[in-house]
Amino acid sequence: MSAGVPDAVALAADARSCTEAALAAIADAADVAALAAVRPELLGKGSPLSGLRRRLGSLAPAARPAAGRALSEALAAVEARYTERLDELRAAERRAQLEAERLDLTELHEPPPVGRLHVITQTQRRLEDVFCAMGYTVAEGPEIETEWHNFGALNFPPGHPARDMYDTLYVDHGSPGSTLLRTHTSPVQVRVMQTRPPPLYVVAPGRCYRQDTADATHMPVFHQIEGLVVDEGITLGDLAGAIETFTTAYFGPGFTSRLRPSYFPFTEPSAEFDVQRPDGTWLELGGSGMVHPSVLEVCGVDPERWSGFAFGFGIDRLAMLRYGIDDLRDLWTNDVSFLEQF
Ligand code: FA5
Secondary structure (H helix, E strand, C coil), rough: CCCCCCCHHHHHHHHHHHHHCCCCHHHHHHCCHHHHHHHHHCCCCCCHHHHHHHHHCCCCCHHHHHHHHHHHHHHHHHHHHHHHHHHHHHHHHHHHHHHHCCCCCCCCCCCCCCCCHHHHHHHHHHHHHHHCCCEEEEECCCECCCCCCCCCCCCCCCCCCCHHCCCCEEEECCCCCCEEEECCCCHHHHHHHHCCCCCCCEEEEEEEEECCCCCCCCCCEEEEEEEEECCCCCCCCHHHHHHHHHHHHHCCCCCCEEEEEEEEEEEEEEECCCCCCCCCCCEEEEEEECCHHHHHHHHCCCCCCCCEEEEEEEHHHHHHHHHCCCCCHHHHHHHHHHHCCC
């Protein structure tokens, strides 16, 4: 700078160099704080450009207005550039802040793995839903039963050959042979009739136990669902109708059912019931029949007034059929990759 040279040319030259220095300082400021810090040196009363004003008085009077304008324009240019840079830096800081605080609401996370109901439980619940929709209620009975409820009340006298169908697991409780793991859900029929007055429309799902060797269609622990209807004027036709309604509701419209003569000591007449698939093949599902009058009687139901039907079938085998499972044992090995298919 040529400070002290008393002519307009030198002043103009100083003004240019002060302006350039100020613009460079503005450009160098990296953020709003740095820019604000240099403002007094560039535009304040003690700034070099302001200092040049004090030299105006030493110029020739004719040169003063032009020199004064030039100085004012230089200050205005610095001020304008300062404001522009301030806006730029503020915008950059705002962008950086937004970026740092950004929430990506589109980000996807794998949901945490949640468990699922076992396929047998799913099947049991679906069966309950179907029967509830048909007007039945759900009953329960104990898995550890008395010999009387499991056999005696159901017309299996001690030593009756029909008991041989059930390889029974006895429990070491009470007198020998008096307590057992129930071999079927039919004892729940007895308990329901003993405790509730007819009319009765009841299903009873649950676990059963037999000394069966595990194979593709047998397990020592399995599930059955029992049905019991007791009302006035119930006939075999009502049984066939109930089985058919259930078959279509559970399997779908392409399926139908039939009853085949059979024998159970607690029903008379007795029938196996089969379900026909849409491809025409038949599958045996369970046993059924009209509740034997002596069973009604022993449970305190007057067989002269009331009649009824009962049925019972395997839930595990039904699940096999519905989900195309080949081997019952797969349901018990707890292989998660197998079970999570259902
Ligand atoms: C009975 O248990 C009779 N209580 C059914 C009944 C109820 C008849 C009401 C009349 C009136 P059964 O022993 O056939 O019947 O067994 C019925 C079903 O249980 C079988 O068709 C089969 O699906 C299932 N089941 C029997 N044993 C096993 C087993 N070890 N593993 C898997 N399922 C079995």
